[in-house]
Amino acid sequence: MTVSTDRRTWLQVALASAGALVLSACDRITASPKGVAVLQSAEGLTRRAQRLFIDRRALAREFSHADISSDFRPNGSIDPTDDDYVALKTKGFADYRLVVDGLVDKPLSLSLADLRALPARTQITRHDCVEGWSSIAKWTGARLGPLLDQAKLKSNARYIVFHCGDTLEQTLDGSGQYYESIDLIDAYHPQTILAYAMNDRVLPVPHGAPLRLRVERQLGYKQAKYIMRIEAVDDLKHLGRGNGGFWEDRGYEWYAGI
Amino acid sequence: MAKPTKVLVYRHAAVTRLTHWINVLALTLLLMSGLNIFGAHPALYWGQKAVFAQPWLSITAEMTKGDEMRGVTQLGSAKFDTTGVLGYSGKVGERAPVAFPSWATVPSYRDLADARHWHFFFAWLFVINGLIYWLVGLIGGHIRKDLLPTKTDVAPKNLWHEIVTHARLRFPKGEEARRYNVLQKGTYLGVVLILLPLMVLTGLCMSPGFDAGAHWLVDFFGGRQSARTIHFITAFTIVGFVLLHLFMVVASGAWNNIRSMITGRYAIIPDKTGDHR
Known part of the structure; x- marks a missing residue:
C-alpha cells in the first residue's frame, strides 16, 4: 500500500517537474530574440503561401443587411484624449484635414467634404479581431486607390502608412502613437477604403471618427482608426520601432491575413 | 509446458515512427499555444x-x-x-x-502575440509532417494495407468480438498482434482522415486572408465563428483520443508498444495453431 502510494507520488512529482521544465524552456525560447526569430519565420511562409494560392484581387466576403452586428465591439482607443484630436472632435471635425504626403508628386490636404466627393464604395464586411471574435458592419468610404492616383505616387513608393490621432500607449519616445502600414497591392485593392460612414451613419468616435481604414482580408488591428495623415514610403524601418505598425512593434505579424 | 518464446516482428516503418513523434511534439505545442490564444477571447x-x-x-x-x-x-x-x-x-x-491555467499554456503567461508565433510555427511543422505521412502512406500502401479495414474486419461477428475483448482489456498476443485490429484501424483512420485535417481546415477558416479565396469552405463550416468553435471541439476530441490511446498503450504492454514506435520491433508470441478464437 505504502509502496504503491509512494510510487504514485514519485510519478506525479516526476511528471510535474518534467512538465515544468518543458514549460520554462518554452518561456525561455519566447524571451530570447533568436527563439522568437525562429518561430516568426513561419510568418513569411504563411504570407508567401497565401499570396501563392489566393488571388490577391479576390474579394473578401460581403454580407447582407440582416447580418449586421448590433453589438460591434470597438477595440484599442475608443475615445482618444490627445489634445489635437479633442480639439477637432469638439468642432465636429469641421477643421479636419487628411494630409497625403511622402513619396508623392502632388501632396494633398483634404477636408471631409473633399473625401466624400471621391470615388466611393459601400461594403458589408466581417471584421475579424486577432483575439478571435468577429463583427459585421456596413462601411462607406473613399477608395484608397483613386486617392493615391490623385496624389501621384512616385515610382519608389512601396508602402502606404496611416498615421493616427490616438496615443494607445503612453511612452516617453512617442512610440505609443497608433500607426499602420500596407503594401501597394492591398492599397489598390477595390475593397480598401477610407471609411467615413458606418451602418449608414457618420462614423462614430469609438470606431475611428472621422476616418478609418478598411483593408478587408486582414485582421482588425490593421483597420487603423482616427487617420490624420497618409504617407507613401519606400521602407518601414524609420517609423515607430521599425516593424510597420503599433501592434507589429509589439510582436504581432505585419502580414495580418492570418 | 515450456515458456512461450517471444519473437520480434517489424511492425512500424521508419516514416510512420518519425511522423508519429513529430506529431506528438507539434500537437502538444499546438494545443498549449492554442489554449493561450483562446485566453485572448x-x-x-x-x-x-x-x-x-x-x-x-x-x-x-x-x-x-x-x-x-x-x-x-x-x-x-x-x-x-x-x-x-x-x-x-x-x-x-x-x-x-x-x-486555462498557466501549466497548460505556451507561453505560461498570457500573451497572444507570442502564442500565435508558437502556434503558426508548429502548424507548419504539423502540416508538412502530415503531408509526408499521407504521401508516403498512399504511395507505400501503409494506409491501404494497414489501416483500411478488410471485409472480414467489418463482419458484425468480428466487430462484436473486438469490442468485447477490448472492453475486457484482453489483447491478442499471437499472430493476430502482427496487424491492427478493426477498432485500431477505425480509430487511427478517423484521426488521420478526419480529425487532423479538420484542425487544419477550421484553423485556415479563421484567417481573413484565406477566407477571401475560399468563401465556400467557411460556409461549409457555417461561418468563421463556427470554424473557431469546431477547431476547439476537434482539439479536445483529439485530446480525448490521446488519453484513450495512452491508456491502451499501457494496458496492452507499455514497453512493447513504445519500443515498436521507436525501433519498429514489436514482440509477439507465435502460436502453432495460428488464429484461434
Missing part, C-alpha cells in the same frame, strides 16, 4: 459573427457579491464554478484571471 459562438451576450461556451473570472474572484465556466445556460482550473487559476494568493 475566452468565448465561443456559432455562425459568422460573435453575439457577445450569447456565447455557447465561455470561461471567465467573475467577482462574487462577497468581493471574491471566482472562475466561471458557462456552457449554454449552465454555469459552473471552476476556480483553480478554469477562468481563475494559479497558486492561492497569486491567482489570475486566465481561461
Whole structure:
C-alpha cells in the first residue's frame, strides 16, 4: 500500500517537474530574440503561401443587411484624449484635414467634404479581431486607390502608412502613437477604403471618427482608426520601432491575413 | 509446458515512427499555444459573427457579491464554478484571471502575440509532417494495407468480438498482434482522415486572408465563428483520443508498444495453431 502510494507520488512529482521544465524552456525560447526569430519565420511562409494560392484581387466576403452586428465591439482607443484630436472632435471635425504626403508628386490636404466627393464604395464586411471574435458592419468610404492616383505616387513608393490621432500607449519616445502600414497591392485593392460612414451613419468616435481604414482580408488591428495623415514610403524601418505598425512593434505579424 | 518464446516482428516503418513523434511534439505545442490564444477571447459562438451576450461556451473570472474572484465556466445556460482550473487559476494568493491555467499554456503567461508565433510555427511543422505521412502512406500502401479495414474486419461477428475483448482489456498476443485490429484501424483512420485535417481546415477558416479565396469552405463550416468553435471541439476530441490511446498503450504492454514506435520491433508470441478464437 505504502509502496504503491509512494510510487504514485514519485510519478506525479516526476511528471510535474518534467512538465515544468518543458514549460520554462518554452518561456525561455519566447524571451530570447533568436527563439522568437525562429518561430516568426513561419510568418513569411504563411504570407508567401497565401499570396501563392489566393488571388490577391479576390474579394473578401460581403454580407447582407440582416447580418449586421448590433453589438460591434470597438477595440484599442475608443475615445482618444490627445489634445489635437479633442480639439477637432469638439468642432465636429469641421477643421479636419487628411494630409497625403511622402513619396508623392502632388501632396494633398483634404477636408471631409473633399473625401466624400471621391470615388466611393459601400461594403458589408466581417471584421475579424486577432483575439478571435468577429463583427459585421456596413462601411462607406473613399477608395484608397483613386486617392493615391490623385496624389501621384512616385515610382519608389512601396508602402502606404496611416498615421493616427490616438496615443494607445503612453511612452516617453512617442512610440505609443497608433500607426499602420500596407503594401501597394492591398492599397489598390477595390475593397480598401477610407471609411467615413458606418451602418449608414457618420462614423462614430469609438470606431475611428472621422476616418478609418478598411483593408478587408486582414485582421482588425490593421483597420487603423482616427487617420490624420497618409504617407507613401519606400521602407518601414524609420517609423515607430521599425516593424510597420503599433501592434507589429509589439510582436504581432505585419502580414495580418492570418 | 515450456515458456512461450517471444519473437520480434517489424511492425512500424521508419516514416510512420518519425511522423508519429513529430506529431506528438507539434500537437502538444499546438494545443498549449492554442489554449493561450483562446485566453485572448475566452468565448465561443456559432455562425459568422460573435453575439457577445450569447456565447455557447465561455470561461471567465467573475467577482462574487462577497468581493471574491471566482472562475466561471458557462456552457449554454449552465454555469459552473471552476476556480483553480478554469477562468481563475494559479497558486492561492497569486491567482489570475486566465481561461486555462498557466501549466497548460505556451507561453505560461498570457500573451497572444507570442502564442500565435508558437502556434503558426508548429502548424507548419504539423502540416508538412502530415503531408509526408499521407504521401508516403498512399504511395507505400501503409494506409491501404494497414489501416483500411478488410471485409472480414467489418463482419458484425468480428466487430462484436473486438469490442468485447477490448472492453475486457484482453489483447491478442499471437499472430493476430502482427496487424491492427478493426477498432485500431477505425480509430487511427478517423484521426488521420478526419480529425487532423479538420484542425487544419477550421484553423485556415479563421484567417481573413484565406477566407477571401475560399468563401465556400467557411460556409461549409457555417461561418468563421463556427470554424473557431469546431477547431476547439476537434482539439479536445483529439485530446480525448490521446488519453484513450495512452491508456491502451499501457494496458496492452507499455514497453512493447513504445519500443515498436521507436525501433519498429514489436514482440509477439507465435502460436502453432495460428488464429484461434
